[in-house]
Amino acid sequence: MLIDPKLQQPAEAVPGQPPARPAVKIDGVSKSFDGTLALEPTWLKIRKGEFLTLLGPSGCGKTTLLNLVAGFLEPDKGELFIDDALVTQVPVHKREIGIVFQNYALFPHMNVLKNVEYGLRTRGVPAAEARDRAMETLRLVKLDQFADRRPKQLSGGQQQRVALARALVIRPKVLLLDEPFSALDRNLRAAMQIELKEIQHSLGVTTIFVTHDQGEALSMSDRIAVMSKGRVRQIGSPEEIYASPADRFVGTFVGDANLLTGTVTTSESGTLTLDLAGTALTLPQSAAPEAAAGETVELFARPEACQLVAPGTPGAVPATVSFAVYQGAHVELHLACPAAAEGPIMLRVPVANVPKVGAAVAVALPEAPVIFTGEAQ
Amino acid sequence: MTKRPFLGWFVTPAGLIAIGIAASFLAILQYSLRAHVPGMLDPGGFTFDNFTTLLKPAYGKAFITTVLLCFWTALFTLLIGYPLAFAMLRTRSGWVRGAMLIITLTPLFLGEVVRTYSWIIVLGNQGFLNSALLGLGLIDEPISFMFTTMGVVIALVHFTLPIVVIMLAAAIAHIDRKLEQAAFSLGAGRVRVFLTVTLPLSVPGIVAASSTAFAWTFSAFATPQMIGGGQVVTISTLVYQVGFASFNFPLAASLSLAGLLFTIAVLSIFNLGMRRIERQGAY
């Protein structure tokens, strides 16, 4: 199994306070459809007030996991806890959750106010109080002046804000959002991301957010769970995910990545030496403690951690410029390199300092690159 | 515009039929404005008498009977048809769905006469229904279904059900399941989800189905004729009686026209109601 047990520890305690109980605990939950496993047994703990993102390519099981938490699906195995209460058998309408759907799913036969009030009326909140609380939540999403409109009379972004208000007004124990912004255009999307993050933070509502957009995940989340093929590959803060990916999949799915293939020459007394297609590289042994001499490994480095240096610089990998892409603020250089594991190596250089296509250059690698060994490759 | 030589061929059959229908309507119209000469099949001169005759209580009563028949039939067809359509769409078992579909639709392939005849067997005093109720000790003497409005309504409901179920199923299938999921997640139980989301969103389908049921029943002839046996007089049975028993073609023609105008009026009201609902932006 790839999942590192330490990644499944409870969310770390706030210093000086007793360890917070998780708001959501997913305990070995798995799900298959017609014999095909859509979600492998998964363990996850989500802190109160935390913004957790499920990130992964299409079909990796994000919606399945979210629907299991919501109660639209029943797990084959495992248990679910919300606020320490076992909810595996609890039907959707008794779980006290708020859901925001991708296509808004606003009730077309009710006006905006009635939509937002709905969850309060089902809970038996008196009409006047329900109205006040709905208006208050509409103010929170800056839509109080549209209370009388029908959903059809609103723009996509406005509809999504109504959907958010409708889910938040019931003060849910968990807020679930399944690709809520994917139908919006880029600018609106960015604005909505900020707005959601602000509202989520001010209300302190525990949130599970599903997206396949890594930028969205990096900018909004407290923690990200990167998924692939029905499995959580890594859970961590955006910084951890970006800087220390657990495996090749996470490294290449989140952000741009350069991968080089190398062979371990020696691994002893605190030093690891690699042979990268003829270039010798010396690293601290802690970069890959388990690597044994003779083993093939992959060296992973973000473009911004690599530097263009003069050919012949010791420890730098020789490469040739294959093409340059002008990007306004900088130029993206694509380099052919004998040590590259797949495709060219990519670097960003200032516009003023672009070598010619075909020029021989060298790439200095970061001092502590991530090394993938064994299954992580 | 480019010439589309085949288009003419495509619409020709429909055009010919339309001309035929228009011609027959004109024939009925001119019959309705001619005097009836007793003992003669050919009508007499121009007159409005046929329409003034229609104001007599006997004809008014037939109108009222027909409208009530339509109303009860539409109501009971909806009450039976909606759950049927709903269950048919929402069942998880393909086998159950298939069976329901077949049971619902087969009556459509039997003629009205065959279906009505089977209802006579079921509804008669010694029929299946009465025998069963008597046998179970639920009643002491047979209920008369034959020659009563109730009997006619029962048979008409069966006659109307397939078309109503098809229309309702189309409307319910159109409802976004995500809306129901959203309502669930907001704390509504099954019944509440149905009453506040599914049912209101089926209204366009219900309106369309009931207007169709209305027109469908209004034009029914064999059922009221055979099960009503002259005791339940509707517009269609009256047209038949006046036209083919008394051979008063002009009066039959004016009665048909009045029925047609009435149906058009009712359907327009349904249509207006539908437009109002649509204008609210709800569907």
Ligand SMILES: Nc1ncnc2c1ncn2[C@@H]1O[C@H](COP(=O)(O)OP(=O)(O)OP(=O)(O)O)[C@@H](O)[C@H]1O
């Ligand atoms: N109701 C279902 N019946 C059968 N298979 C399903 C069902 N729902 C999901 N699956 C399968 O389970 C896998 C995971 O699906 P899921 O919807 O969770 O993916 P996802 O990560 O949300 O993808 P996307 O980003 O495209 O929404 C897919 O292979 C999908 O085909």
Ligand SMILES: [Mg+2]
């Ligand atoms: Mg999905």
